[in-house]
Amino acid sequence: MPDFSFELNRSFERLCGPQSDEFKTTLSKLCAALAAGHSCIRAAPLSSPLIGWPGEFKPLTQDKDRLYLTRYWWYESSVGQKLSQLAKEKCTVDLQQLAPLLNSLFPPSAISPDMQKAAAAAAVMQKLTVISGGPGTGKTTTVLRILAALQIVANNTLNIKMAAPTGKAAARMSESVRERKFDLPVAEATLAVIPETASTLHRLLGPRPDGSFKHGKDNPLALDVLVVDEASMIDLALMAQLLDALPVDARLILLGDKDQLDAVDAGAVFAELCSLKSPSPAFIAALKAASGVEISPSKAASSCVGNAIMTLQHSHRFAAGGGIGKLASLVNAGDAKGALALLQPNDLFAEAEPELGWQANSKNLLTRCDSGYQAYWQAVQQNDVAAAFIAFDTFRILTALREGQAGVMGVNQQLEDHWRAKNLISADVWYAGRPILITQNDYGVQLYNGDIGLTFIQDGAPRVAFKGEGNTLRWFSPARLPSHETALALTVHKSQGSEFDTVILLLPNEAHELLSRSLIYTGLTRAKKRVEIWGNNEVLSKAITKQAIRQSGLAAVLKAA
Ligand SMILES: Nc1ncnc2c1ncn2[C@@H]1O[C@H](COP(=O)(O)OP(=O)(O)OP(=O)(O)O)[C@@H](O)[C@H]1O
Numbered sequence: 132m133p134d135f136s137f138e139l140n141r142s143f144e145r146l147c148g149p150q151s152d153e154f155k156t157t158l159s160k161l162c163a164a165l166a167a168g169h170s171c172i173r174a175a176p177l178s179s180p181l182i183g184w185p186g187e188f189k190p191l192t193q194d195k196d197r198l199y200l201t202r203y204w205w206y207e208s209s210v211g212q213k214l215s216q217l218a219k220e221k222c223t224v225d226l227q228q229l230a231p232l233l234n235s236l237f238p239p240s241a242i243s244p245d246m247q248k249a250a251a252a253a254a255v256m257q258k259l260t261v262i263s264g265g266p267g268t269g270k271t272t273t274v275l276r277i278l279a280a281l282q283i284v285a286n287n288t289l290n291i292k293m294a295a296p297t298g299k300a301a302a303r304m305s306e307s308v309r310e311r312k313f314d315l316p317v318a319e320a321t322l323a324v325i326p327e328t329a330s331t332l333h334r335l336l337g338p339r340p341d342g343s344f345k346h347g348k349d350n351p352l353a354l355d356v357l358v359v360d361e362a363s364m365i366d367l368a369l370m371a372q373l374l375d376a377l378p379v380d381a382r383l384i385l386l387g388d389k390d391q392l393d394a395v396d397a398g399a400v401f402a403e404l405c406s407l408k409s410p411s412p413a414f415i416a417a418l419k420a421a422s423g424v425e426i427s428p429s430k431a432a433s434s435c436v437g438n439a440i441m442t443l444q445h446s447h448r449f450a451a452g453g454g455i456g457k458l459a460s461l462v463n464a465g466d467a468k469g470a471l472a473l474l475q476p477n478d479l480f481a482e483a484e485p486e487l488g489w490q491a492n493s494k495n496l497l498t499r500c501d502s503g504y505q506a507y508w509q510a511v512q513q514n515d516v517a518a519a520f521i522a523f524d525t526f527r528i529l530t531a532l533r534e535g536q537a538g539v540m541g542v543n544q545q546l547e548d549h550w551r552a553k554n555l556i557s558a559d560v561w562y563a564g565r566p567i568l569i570t571q572n573d574y575g576v577q578l579y580n581g582d583i584g585l586t587f588i589q590d591g592a593p594r595v596a597f598k599g600e601g602n603t604l605r606w607f608s609p610a611r612l613p614s615h616e617t618a619l620a621l622t623v624h625k626s627q628g629s630e631f632d633t634v635i636l637l638l639p640n641e642a643h644e645l646l647s648r649s650l651i652y653t654g655l656t657r658a659k660k661r662v663e664i665w666g667n668n669e670v671l672s673k674a675i676t677k678q679a680i681r682q683s684g685l686a687a688v689l690k691a692a
Pocket residue numbers: 240247264265266267268269270271272273307447448
């Protein structure tokens with residue numbers, strides 16, 4: 132792959148002649164920062180015809196002490212502007228109607244304050260709502276009740292759409308909404324106008340062959356309410372495009388988990404928004420009047436989006452005091468000592484108790500995978516496609532890194548070699564049972580980044596099955612598949628938006644700059660019942676203590692708005 136900063140510098144030199152060494156060094160730092168997910172770097176202003184102040188539209192933009200490639204400066208200011216406009220819009224609310232409506236949708240709760248109910252009141256009272264919560268804190272449950280409340284208030288006339296950044300996350304959202312929707316204590320007419328299907332954000336925006344989108348400022352989306360799940364995976368560029376396509380009167384509800392890994396590309400919009408939680412006294416009073424819930428003020432400096440941020444903290448999925456929930460809180464608090472103490476193998480095999488394998492030893496790992504994948508291979512051997520899909524989601528090995536022995540490529544290779552040696556799989560690349568992960572959106576064949584397919588041999592030829600709508604299957608010959616890779620193991624990054632009964636989180640034996648608190652948290656919270664962390668104390672401790680902070684100016688824009 133060509134070095135981006137080298138190529139960029141060459142174009143700049145063609146445009147403006149030779150540049151100073153200082154400029155070249157700064158440009159290379161900026162490109163490296165973008166690749167690492169930052170939208171800008173902190174840099175003292177440099178004198179160069181290529182760098183301009185905001186609005187000058189030179190290739191690079193210096194905004195106070197922040198230096199950007201101008202495209203990213205534009206994305207950031209556009210996102211900041213749109214979010215602040217949205218957050219400042221007031222909605223007319225009839226408290227006489229809203230208070231009893233919320234009481235009917237939210238039965239009295241033992242959890243105080245009832246943040247689910249508060250979030251619902253906030254979502255009816257305002258155009259922008261950002262709901263952050265860990266696994267099982269009730270984001271889907273809450274958003275369904277919000278949608279019911281919004282429809283009832285609007286006499287069931289709203290056009291609501293739901294979306295998520297990846298196909299897998301959209302499928303999971305559709306599944307949980309379908310499972311949960313009919314529990315809502317509302318009339319048939321309201322149920323009928325709550326959607327059951329979420330699409331990917333790309334599909335919603337309408338991709339064009341040149342990479343641009345059909346929907347934008349001049350052709351806004353046709354909707355009144357947009358709900359976006361797994362919003363922490365949205366990068367700055369996609370968020371800018373999404374906000375551009377949002378109609379002026381629409382409401383936006385973003386759901387996510389602020390503690391999870393940020394988007395792969397530049398920007399950490401969701402986490403940054405959540406850091407700006409600062410409910411005003413007037414908003415706290417309004418919320419109490421509407422929902423009876425009294426939320427606490429926060430110490431953060433006030434910001435125009437401060438009233439929009441709602442955090443759900445109580446997990447209804449992990450039993451109080453259960454291993455995964457406890458471990459997740461310790462990791463989030465950066466308490467490496469506490470996390471390691473909890474991971475002492477005292478009660479290793481209890482459900483939902485985390486286990487720490489002290490040393491990632493590849494032979495043990497392979498044996499562990501023999502038992503973890505046993506049900507899967509059985510289903511494959513019996514050619515039972517439905518059972519194979521179910522079994523495949525019960526166990527997954529997640530790697531912190533891509534490269535190296537303990538990286539996803541190394542582990543996939545070792546597992547294939549191991550199972551070939553045992554004659555469990557054939558020598559063919561497309562062996563029966565080869566699971567694959569799609570790594571690129573292909574709108575033609577409707578396979579999307581993150582989709583998982585399983586290979587079966589039919590009439591002597593390999594065919595790959597993907598789950599379609601409901602319980603249907605879609606079959607493809609390998610030649611028709613877009614970019615893909617083997618998915619016996621997945622990276623933590625690629626596992627976002629998925630959950631498995633048992634997760635093995637595999638760390639490398641040496642500390643690595645890509646290991647961070649949010650990576651450990653994201654990996655371990657993919658587990659529904661049991662997580663085992665394979666690695667050594669030092670690497671795990673270092674990762675838990677390291678908080679990856681992305682450079683960006685979005686918070687500054689929102690605080691100043
Ligand atoms: N207030 C509540 N009281 C009791 N149970 C609840 C409450 N809210 C949610 N639950 C239950 O907790 C479980 C998780 O809820 P839900 O799926 O809404 O959470 P989530 O945050 O969307 O989870 P995910 O991590 O899957 O996105 C569900 O079984 C749901 O019925």
